[in-house]
Amino acid sequence: MKKNNRSLLAMALVCAMGLSACGSDGEDGKDGAPGTPGTPGTPGTPGAPAGATVDTVTTAADFMLTLQPADIVVVGADDFTIKFTATGKNSKGDDVPFTGLDKVALYVTNLVANDTDTGAPMLWSNNALVNEFGSSMYCTPTGKATARGGAEVDACTLVEDAENPGTYMGSWEHDGNAPVVSADGDPNSLFRVMVRTYNITDATGVGIGDKLLSTPLDFTPATGELAVSTKDSVSNAACIQCHSELTGYGEGDMRIANIGAHHNYQKVENCITCHNPAYAGGQDDPEKGFNANWNAMIHTIHAGGVLAEDGLLVGDALDEFAGVHFPAELSECTTCHDNGTQWNDNIYAEACLSCHMNVDLATGENHRGIIPGSDAACSGCHGAGSLSPMVAHNVGGRDKVSDAFAFDFTSAVVTATADPAVSTLTVMANVTLNGAAVADGTDFSEYMTSTRRGLLIGNLDADGTPTRGLGMSVISDVVSLSGGVLTVAKDFDATRLMGPIYVTAEVQVCAEGDMVVKCTTNTDGDIEQLGVANSAPIKYFNLSDPTAATVIARMDDPDRVTVSEAQCNTCHGNLTHVKGTHGATEFTQCMDCHNNTWYGSFHGDVAYDTGEVDADGDPIFANVPGLTFSNRDLVTVAHRFHSGSWDGGGIYFDKNMETVGYPALATDCQACHKEGAKLFAADGGLTSGKRAIKVSATEYISPIAESCRSCHIQGSALAHFESNGSYVEGSPATTADLPVESCATCHAEGKTYGVDKVHMGGGH
Structure with missing residues (x-):
């Protein structure tokens, strides 16, 4: 570079010297003739203003x-x-x-x-x-x-x-x-x-x-x-x-x-543009196993888990639909059919056989031997009456008898026994069956689908936190039944029979039409009737001071509950279906077991699909190392189950630890939470007031971190929780008086990384 600079400088000097050597010996040149002015160019077309059009979009x-x-x-x-x-x-x-x-x-x-x-x-x-x-x-x-x-x-x-x-x-x-x-x-x-x-x-x-x-x-x-x-x-x-x-x-x-x-x-x-009669057929093809016409295919998909368990799915249908577990009752047709009654009025085999896959209309097998000549014959039996789709499937059946078996609790009284450490709790309730006072001498067990449940009773802390353990049976603990008034009594630890308590009931009974009936079983031992839950509005009593102010359970206070049974039922139809023979319909029944004071879990491990199969072709599941849960709290259990952090079942993790089987977006919090509900209170804790979850007889963990851990299972997430003041599984506190976690600093509603932004559901 230096050599170049010197060379250029030398050339400049030579030129300068050459020019000056001419002196004034030559004549000055004459000015040239003026040039012809150029023709003005055609003005260009003005460009569109910035932002007037786009060729990209964000979502x-x-x-x-x-x-x-x-x-x-x-x-x-x-x-x-x-x-x-x-x-x-x-x-x-x-x-x-x-x-x-x-x-x-x-x-x-x-x-x-x-x-x-x-x-x-x-x-x-x-x-x-x-x-x-x-x-x-x-x-x-x-x-x-x-x-x-x-x-x-x-x-x-x-x-x-x-x-x-x-x-x-x-x-x-x-x-x-x-x-x-x-x-x-x-x-x-x-x-x-x-x-x-x-x-x-x-x-x-x-x-x-x-x-x-x-x-x-x-x-x-x-x-x-x-x-x-x-x-x-x-x-x-x-x-x-x-x-x-x-x-x-x-x-x-x-x-x-x-x-x-x-x-x-x-x-x-959009779906019917391809899934129409031109693509129909294939249900009898063992390689395909389903009819691709929309009305038939969508039935087979949503019934996939049940059909697979019954051994009715084959081919592509088995591979693609066996893992689909419909979250509501398959027989509750109006869960999906909400736009007219065509599904009940237009009876044809294609739609029916997509669920009733074991029926062979060509031979009459599983159709009482009836071989219809065409679909035109179907309405002869199924067009109206007891065999019409609406009636045969008990559509709306649980709603018809929602109050047919009802408890109205009137008192709860404690009496001493000969043993000073033991007292007797006596509870009285008015009980109605099919709208009338239940008759004296009624054997409740004849109406019940299961005798595992009865009266749900427990203590309440001053802030409404429940502790279960005072429950009674509506069969073995009955003292008397007279004039529709049920008296139930049982001995308990005297230290438990003081202060505020809650009383409700969880009983499932058999129903036909709009009546509760005695249960009957078929040749396989299965109950033939529809199981429906009792009605039992929660009541509160103070065993120490009946005149004291009523303490309301946390799960019974709308201002402290950010979800609702109605929100759950938009997908599940009813909570009775979710809990099987338990008969729960309200969170106040669920809280008797699923509260943050009852430690341990029946589903403590988390299973995932390894991607391998056993000799029968069934998927092999293994537990995620080091990932366990030790509580039954309703919030964390609901999060766990819906995210797949469970020990197998309809919703689970695949080998890549991605959730399989949950129908909603994982980030769609409003699928369960009430619209506009705020999860965080002013002090940064949960709106519910819950500040600790019991995980052993003497150990507690933080509730926000435990809720988030249901989805955020990575070790880095656990470290993040701890660094922000949370006590977590494996590193618990020995007191229930835990500090408020600092999660709300970044993740409360309205913050840059608030749950309302990072978990925006379908909002892209």
Whole structure:
């Protein structure tokens, strides 16, 4: 570099010397003629203001594709055409034209009347499938596209309007008409058009995780008017009850957040575009094992766990559906069928056999030997009466008898015994059966599905924390039953029979129709009736001072409970179903066992699927080393079960420690918690007031960390909890007087890393 600099300097000096050597011997040159002025250039077209259009979006909900019936030709002899607009949100959050789309897929279906005696009266018909083209048609700027299998296929030609950015037109430039056109279709029937968009990224070039789908457009081509399908008997809202909502879209545009198949097509209307009669069949194919038509397939999927246990699933159905355990009652059809009564009124074999897979209508096996000639014969038996779907499946059965067996507790009194360390607790209640005072001499065991449960009674601390252990049986502890008044008595440790107590009951009885009846069993020993829970509003008594102020159980105070039975029942239907023969319907019954003062766990280990199978082909589970739980607290148990931190069952961890079997988004706290409920109190502890959980006779852990540990099972998470003041499993405190954890500093609602932000559920 130094040599170069010296050389350049020398050259400059030589030039300078050369110029000065000319002196004044030469004449000055004359000025040249002025140049001709140049012609002004054509002004350029002004560019669009920054943010006037976008070609990336942050989330799927920031992208919107809009269709109008007048811009679509998909039926008859006219050439196919489509026009739509695409918008995305700019940095200000405004909806502006989205430019640069290079690939979309168009799905077109229509409703056709079924003129046969087999199947539903109205059927979905996919135009592309009927035309033997596939389930959809691509549109690209070149008129060609690469299909999923890698082959090049014809596509409609997609053109963006240069004068109107974000407006796109599609046309068919190949032989014949586009494959999504129904040449012989009825323009007066309902047509449904849906568009899927590809290759859209965020500003960093990362592809958008959720599918980008237009809201399905239902319309009548002949009139151009919007239409409403009368066939859809399951709404998206019904699916969202368990599968969470994908939020961020317009009002009324409900989308399902968590359907694993095909990476989530978000709406029932999306699903039927492929899963329609053109894909039907296969249930008798041992390699497939299920009927891919929507009405049949969705039944088989949700009944998968039960059907697998009964040995009825084979092939792909066994591989894909056996792990699905429906969280509500399979017979409670309206859990999903919330949009009309078509499911009860239209009786045809395809829908029924998808659950009743052991029925063979060709031979009459498991159908009382009856061989129907066609589906037209089904309504003869199942169209009404006791064999209609609604009645045969006991739809709403538990609701009909929810108060048919009721306890109204009136008193709780302590009397001394000869042993000063022991006292007798006597509880009295008015009991009604089917609306009348229960008759003298009634044997309760004849009505009960299980005699394991009875009166649930326990002590209450001043802050409403329950301690179980004063329960009684409605059979063995009965002193008298007279005039509908039940008297139950039992001896207890005298130190327990003082201060405030709670009293409720947990009994499950048999019911038929709207009546509680005596239980009967079939030849296999199974109870034949529907099991329903008793009604037993919780009552409070102070055994030391009846005039003292009432202490309310923490689980009975709405201000301290951030979940509700109603919220649970949106997915489970009822808590009786969840607890089997226990008969619980309210948290105040659950708290008798599931409280933070009863240590130990029947499910202390956490199992995961190793990915290997045994000789019978069943998955092999192993326990996660070093991961155990030692409490029955309702909050932590509910978190554990739904996250998969359990010892096996319907929800579990796979070999990658990912949750399998939970239908909602893992981060959708509002699936269980009440809308707007705050989890943290002003002092940074839990809103419930719970500040410690007992894990042994003398040891306690912190409640916030234990709740979070249900999902955050990594060792690093445990270290994080401890560094923020939590006592955790393996490092407990020896006192229940624990300091408030500092979790709320970062994770309380409204904070940068608040649970309302990092666990935003379907809000992307």
